[in-house]
Amino acid sequence: xxxxxxxxxxxxxxxxxxxxxxxxxxxxxxxxxxxxxxxxxxxxxxxxxxxxxxxxxxxxxxxxxxxxxxxxxxxxxxxxxxxxxxxxxxxxxxxxxxxxxxxxxxxxxxxxxxxxxxxxxxxxxxxxxxxxxxxxxxxxxxxxxxxxxxxxxxxxxxxxxxxxxxxxxxxxxxxxxxxxxxxxxxxxxxxxxxxxxxxxxxxxxxxxxxxxxxxxxxxxxxxxxxxxxxxxxxxxxxxxxxxxxxxxxxxxxxxxxxxxxxxxxxxxxxxxxxxxxxxxxxxxxxxxxxxxxxxxxxxxxxxxxxxxxxxxxxxxxxxxxxxxxxxxxxxxxxxxxxxxxxxxxxxxxxxxxxxxxxxxxxxxxxxxxxxxxxxxxxxxxxxxxxxxxxxxxxxxxxxxxxxxxxxxxxxxxxxxxxxxxxxxxxxxxxxxxxxxxxxxxxxxxxxxxxxxxxxxxxxxxxxxxxxxxxxxxx
Amino acid sequence: xxxxxxxxxxxxxxxxxxxxxxxxxxxxxxxxxxxxxxxxxxxxxxxxxxxxxxxxxxxxxxxxxxxxxxxxxxxxxxxxxxxxxxxxxxxxxxxxxxxxxxxxxxxxxxxxxxxxxxxxxxxxxxxxxxxxxxxxxxxxxxxxxxxxxxxxxxxxxxxxxxxxxxxxxxxxxxxxxxxxxxxxxxxxxxxxxxxxxxxxxxxxxxxxxxxxxxxxxxxxxxxxxxxxxxxxxxxxxxxxxxxxxxxxxxxxxxxxxxxxxxxxxxxxxxxxxxxxxxxxxxxxxxxxxxxxxxxxxxxx
Numbered sequence: 001x002x003x004x005x006x007x008x009x010x011x012x013x014x015x016x017x018x019x020x021x022x023x024x025x026x027x028x029x030x031x032x033x034x035x036x037x038x039x040x041x042x043x044x045x046x047x048x049x050x051x052x053x054x055x056x057x058x059x060x061x062x063x064x065x066x067x068x069x070x071x072x073x074x075x076x077x078x079x080x081x082x083x084x085x086x087x088x089x090x091x092x093x094x095x096x097x098x099x100x101x102x103x104x105x106x107x108x109x110x111x112x113x114x115x116x117x118x119x120x121x122x123x124x125x126x127x128x129x130x131x132x133x134x135x136x137x138x139x140x141x142x143x144x145x146x147x148x149x150x151x152x153x154x155x156x157x158x159x160x161x162x163x164x165x166x167x168x169x170x171x172x173x174x175x176x177x178x179x180x181x182x183x184x185x186x187x188x189x190x191x192x193x194x195x196x197x198x199x200x201x202x203x204x205x206x207x208x209x210x211x212x213x214x215x216x217x218x219x220x221x222x223x224x225x226x227x228x229x230x231x232x233x234x235x236x237x238x239x240x241x242x243x244x245x246x247x248x249x250x251x252x253x254x255x256x257x258x259x260x261x262x263x264x265x266x267x268x269x270x271x272x273x274x275x276x277x278x279x280x281x282x283x284x285x286x287x288x289x290x291x292x293x294x295x296x297x298x299x300x301x302x303x304x305x306x307x308x309x310x311x312x313x314x315x316x317x318x319x320x321x322x323x324x325x326x327x328x329x330x331x332x333x334x335x336x337x338x339x340x341x342x343x344x345x346x347x348x349x350x351x352x353x354x355x356x357x358x359x360x361x362x363x364x365x366x367x368x369x370x371x372x373x374x375x376x377x378x379x380x381x382x383x384x385x386x387x388x389x390x391x392x393x394x395x396x397x398x399x400x401x402x403x404x405x406x407x408x409x410x411x412x413x414x415x416x417x418x419x420x421x422x423x424x425x426x427x428x429x430x431x432x433x434x435x436x437x438x439x440x441x442x443x444x445x446x447x448x449x450x451x452x453x454x455x456x457x458x459x460x461x462x463x464x465x466x467x468x469x470x471x472x473x474x
Numbered sequence: 475x476x477x478x479x480x481x482x483x484x485x486x487x488x489x490x491x492x493x494x495x496x497x498x499x500x501x502x503x504x505x506x507x508x509x510x511x512x513x514x515x516x517x518x519x520x521x522x523x524x525x526x527x528x529x530x531x532x533x534x535x536x537x538x539x540x541x542x543x544x545x546x547x548x549x550x551x552x553x554x555x556x557x558x559x560x561x562x563x564x565x566x567x568x569x570x571x572x573x574x575x576x577x578x579x580x581x582x583x584x585x586x587x588x589x590x591x592x593x594x595x596x597x598x599x600x601x602x603x604x605x606x607x608x609x610x611x612x613x614x615x616x617x618x619x620x621x622x623x624x625x626x627x628x629x630x631x632x633x634x635x636x637x638x639x640x641x642x643x644x645x646x647x648x649x650x651x652x653x654x655x656x657x658x659x660x661x662x663x664x665x666x667x668x669x670x671x672x673x674x675x676x677x678x679x680x681x682x683x684x685x686x687x688x689x690x691x692x693x694x695x696x697x698x699x700x701x702x703x704x705x706x707x708x709x710x711x712x713x714x715x716x717x718x719x720x721x722x723x724x725x726x727x728x729x730x731x732x733x734x735x736x737x738x739x740x741x742x743x744x745x746x747x748x749x750x751x752x753x754x755x756x757x758x759x760x761x762x763x764x765x766x767x768x769x770x771x772x773x774x
Contacts, residue, residue, distance in 0.1 A: 006625075006626055187475050189475075189477045189478050192478050193478065193481060196482070413645070416649060417645070420645075447485065451485070451488060451489055451492065455493070458637060458641045459496070459640070461641070463642045464642055464643065
């Protein structure tokens with residue numbers, strides 16, 4: 001079920017009403033209802049994959065329970081290994097099986113050996129990368145003795161399957177979200193109202209900004225060699241805003257819905273396009289994933305307490321793994337690699353912490369634009385279907401051979417979509433810049449502001465042929 | 475919780491009212507515009523008595539040019555074809571034409587070959603172009619009687635909640651409504667007699683080995699169009715436009731048929747498989763005009 005679909009428009013108020021008016025009395029019943037609602041939400045897309053969530057939930061609940069009881073270090077390690085193998089095994093099979101087979105075949109082919117192995121028609125279960133990482137963090141934290149295991153299977157299953165953030169995050173740590181399932185929730189007007197505003201704002205970013213950008217972006221990336229430098233630059237920039245609107249819009253809606261049900265979910269995007277260097281960008285972009293990699297990959301590798309050489313190695317590993325997490329394609333790995341290359345100089349010059357606490361000054365506009373352009377160029381790899389396609393895109397872009405915008409002349413509809421995109425991006429940037437300057441994590445708006453946003457959604461949004469959420473594929 | 479429900483209700487009511495006002499105003503503007511053919515016919519076409527009208531989809535729109543036909547025949551016609559529509563929409567256009575007090579001697583019907591034998595009709599991609607007349611019975615009945623190929627029938631429910639259609643088709647309706655406020659006579663890619671031609675690019679010739687397409691007139695909307703024509707003393711002419719890959723074989727002797735699927739053999743007049751370039755438009759219109767003259771001669 002998509003957040004911007006008609007079934008969800010009925011689903012959300014129904015679940016909200018039942019949650020607060022019918023099932024409020026008993027916490028376990030309320031949690032049980034969250035599980036049922038979440039399974040309906042997920043099963044709407046494909047009920048067959050509910051089994052995966054249930055298996056993942058049961059395995060990690062049992063492993064966590066045993067880890068809490070077990071004192072013997074070797075047995076604890078075995079238990080952790082069971083969780084890792086099961087979770088990463090499922091993820092690996094569904095997401096990476098064909099990629100590994102194809103890469104293996106290509107590698108032998110380059111040596112002159114032709115192989116014909118069996119590839120499988122595997123459907124990637126929506127959100128598997130998100131809930132797998134969520135359950136993994138639970139067992140790892142228990143193993144590290146940073147978290148006590150829960151004995152409440154219902155609360156744990158509700159934590160794993162909580163529908164607002166089940167399929168595209170934010171990736172919530174058990175130590176943050178699980179206690180909210182074991183304690184009673186109370187309805188707070190201001191908290192719920194801010195949730196509504198976040199839902200509206202997220203919807204605006206998704207259906208107005210992202211989906212309008214998608215038309216032009218799809219056209220340009222389909223055959224980049226047929227377009228001018230200016231058109232390609234516009235395509236890359238609009239993709240930058242498409243993916244931001246799409247993903248941060250989803251996160252905002254998820255956080256907003258969490259608030260409607262009395263849950264506090266962590267901020268996932270903190271206005272990343274106002275970053276003044278790549279390090280700051282990664283403190284603001286997909287925060288729940290980057291902190292996950294920091295805590296479970298970077299720090300175990302030694303983090304920043306090792307030699308500079310090893311720090312560089314660790315950063316490269318994290319970015320490459322992060323790229324690979326996004327999808328089974330070399331384009332994502334190269335995208336991660338580019339970010340590593342952009343990050344390493346900051347590490348070498350000890351500049352990674354710069355701008356951590358500082359407000360905005362006008363002289364920072366240039367580094368801000370520079371960072372945005374670097375991120376935009378890296379997105380070309382992220383969006384392209386293959387490395388070759390990305391290289392053709394960049395090659396044509398940097399040939400500076402033509403600066404026309406004939407595409408708008410030939411197909412005026414793209415001009416309209418791009419004008420709407422430009423207008424909505426401007427609104428988004430203005431609104432978010434105000435919050436960024438005040439060093440806030442989320443937007444706040446009045447009754448009238450909410451009405452204007454809602455009207456803009458209705459009249460500028462894409463409801464006919466909307467695009468899927470990009471991050472669903474991850 | 476009471477405060478929250480109060481907040482949502484007050485937000486919802488104000489939002490709904492604003493949406494409704496904007497939607498009604500947008501449709502009011504579109505109804506007075508010339509942007510799409512239905513309001514164009516009502517607002518810009520002063521003639522009421524036509525010799526012929528052309529109903530159809532994109533082939534009808536781009537193959538027959540009423541300026542050329544009129545200059546040859548001395549008759550008066552108008553092209554009411556809308557691209558990306560089916561027979562059901564052509565029936566609706568004929569109803570709209572008659573409902574606005576217009577009459578015609580001949581009705582030329584040209585649509586995609588597949589449409590003739592389609593048993594089940596759905597709402598088409600461009601059926602929203604009648605949405606400004608959603609309060610008219612014939613328009614509402616049309617939206618009510620057909621289902622979209624997939625999803626929710628926004629056109630049907632737009633009668634009571636016009637913002638549904640306006641939001642769903644916002645680039646097709648809301649922005650044209652805005653533009654019509656400033657340019658009420660602006661037309662959406664058709665001339666003063668409803669014609670549109672592809673740019674003057676060099677076309678391609680027809681294939682040497684064309685396939686044969688049998689037409690058995692099975693679409694139930696054909697019967698509806700024929701009945702409506704009969705009731706209004708309109709002579710219905712089926713026109714099969716030049717086709718690059720197929721020739722038509724008709725299974726009907728009782729109908730007026732002009733079959734021009736095979737008229738362009740060697741000449742490079744095709745834009746794609748079913749549409750012609752500007753030169754093709756000119757030649758096809760001349761050929762059609764001669765057929766129309768013959769019909770009038772027979773009558774006289």
